[in-house]
Amino acid sequence: MHYHEYHSHKWARTLGSAVRRWRRATSGPDPRELHRLYHGDTDQPDAVFPGLRVMAPYWQAVEGEMRCRFDCLYEYSAPALQDLIRTPQAEEEVARFYSWFLSDVGRLAEKYGMAGALDEPFRASLVSARSDPDWVKHLEELNADTAPAVEAGRLPWETMARWLRFCAARVANYNYHMIRQAVYVCHVLKAAGRDGLDEILASSREEFGWRVSRLFFVESLPKGGIDDPGELVRLGRYAMFSDQDLNTEEVTCPAGEEARRLKTTVFYNCMEYSIFHTVSHHLDVDYRQAGLGICVYCEEHARKNTMLFVPPSYRPTTCMEAALGLGDDVCRFVTTLEPADDMERFMLAQSKLYGEEGSDLP
Numbered sequence: 001m002h003y004h005e006y007h008s009h010k011w012a013r014t015l016g017s018a019v020r021r022w023r024r025a026t027s028g029p030d031p032r033e034l035h036r037l038y039h040g041d042t043d044q045p046d047a048v049f050p051g052l053r054v055m056a057p058y059w060q061a062v063e064g065e066m067r068c069r070f071d072c073l074y075e076y077s078a079p080a081l082q083d084l085i086r087t088p089q090a091e092e093e094v095a096r097f098y099s100w101f102l103s104d105v106g107r108l109a110e111k112y113g114m115a116g117a118l119d120e121p122f123r124a125s126l127v128s129a130r131s132d133p134d135w136v137k138h139l140e141e142l143n144a145d146t147a148p149a150v151e152a153g154r155l156p157w158e159t160m161a162r163w164l165r166f167c168a169a170r171v172a173n174y175n176y177h178m179i180r181q182a183v184y185v186c187h188v189l190k191a192a193g194r195d196g197l198d199e200i201l202a203s204s205r206e207e208f209g210w211r212v213s214r215l216f217f218v219e220s221l222p223k224g225g226i227d228d229p230g231e232l233v234r235l236g237r238y239a240m241f242s243d244q245d246l247n248t249e250e251v252t253c254p255a256g257e258e259a260r261r262l263k264t265t266v267f268y269n270c271m272e273y274s275i276f277h278t279v280s281h282h283l284d285v286d287y288r289q290a291g292l293g294i295c296v297y298c299e300e301h302a303r304k305n306t307m308l309f310v311p312p313s314y315r316p317t318t319c320m321e322a323a324l325g326l327g328d329d330v331c332r333f334v335t336t337l338e339p340a341d342d343m344e345r346f347m348l349a350q351s352k353l354y355g356e357e358g359s360d361l362p
Contacts, residue, residue, distance in 0.1 A: 002100035007274035016112025057224025066177035117161035291325025
C-alpha cells in the first residue's frame with residue numbers, strides 16, 4: 001500500500017462489508033439483511049455499518065469538504081503563494097501522489113471482493129478526478145432502483161455494483177483534493193514558513209467552518225435525500241463510521257456542578273493524517289507542521305457543528321485536545337456543556353447556516 005491502510009482505507013473495509021452483506025442476503029432467507037445493507041446496521045456500537053443510503057451522500061459531502069479545505073487555504077493566501085500550486089513541479093507531485101492512491105484502490109478492490117465492480121476501466125475513469133455534475137440524478141436513480149428491490153428481498157448485483165462505483169468515485173475524488181491540499185501546504189511551508197501557514201489558517205478558519213457546514217447541511221445532504229431533521233441527526237451519529245473508527249462518550253459531572261456534561265469523541269484513524277504524512281515525508285517537510293493544515297480546520301468544523309446542534313439550554317465549548325496530524329496517537333475532541341440559556345448562540349448558528357449570511361453557497 002502507498003498509503004496507510006488503517007488510516008486511509010476504511011472506506012474499502014466498509015464497502016467490503018457491504019459486499020459481504022449483499023452475498024449473505026442473496027444466499028440466505030433473512031430479509032432483514034438487505035434492509036440493513038441499505039438502511040444501516042447500528043446494533044454493535046463499535047462496528048456501525050451506516051448503510052448505502054447514508055454513506056453515498058456522506059461521501060459526496062466529504063468530497064465537497066475536501067475541495068472546500070483547499071479552496072479556503074488558497075483564497076486566503078497571498079498571490080505569490082497561490083502560484084506555488086500551479087507550477088509544473090507541484091502538478092507533477094499531485095498527479096504522482098494521486099496515482100498512488102488509485103493503485104491502492106485496485107489492490108483493495110481485489111482484497112475486499114469488489115474487483116468485478118471497480119475494474120480497470122472504472123479506475124482509469126478516476127484519473128481526471130472530476131466531480132460528477134449529475135450526481136443528484138444518479139443517486140436518485142440508485143435509490144429509486146434499490147428501495148423497491150430491498151422490499152422485495154432481491155437486489156441485483158448490477159445495482160449493487162453501481163452503488164460501489166458511486167461511493168468509490170467520491171472517495172477517490174476527496175482523496176485527490178486532500179492530496180492537492182497537502183502538496184500546497186508543504187510548498188507554503190517551504191516558501192513562507194510556519195508563520196506564513198499560521199497566518200493563512202488564522203484568517204480562513206472561521207470562513208471554512210461556516211462554509212463547510214452549509215455545504216453539508218444545506219447543499220449536499222438534502223440533495224442526496226437526507227433532509228429530515230431526524231435523518232440528519234442519524235447521519236451525524238453514524239455516517240462518519242463509513243471511513244473512520246471512533247468512539248463517543250458523554251458523562252454528567254457531580255451534582256454540585258449543576259449537571260455539567262462532558263462529551264468526548266476519539267478518532268483512532270484519520271484519512272487526512274495519512275495523506276499529509278505520506279506527502280510531507282516525500283517532500284521533506286515535518287508532517288507535524290504540515291498537519292496544521294488539517295487540524296485547525298477540523299477543530300473549527302467541530303466547533304461549528306456544536307454551535308448548530310447543541311440545544312439552546314446548554315452553552316457548549318469545544319476544543320481539540322489531541323490530533324494525529326500533530327503527532328498524537330489519536331484525535332480527541334472534548335465538548336463541555338454548561339446548563340445555560342444560550343438561545344443567542346443557537347439562533348446565530350441557524351442564521352449562519354440558513355439565513356441571509358448563508359445564502360451564497362460554496
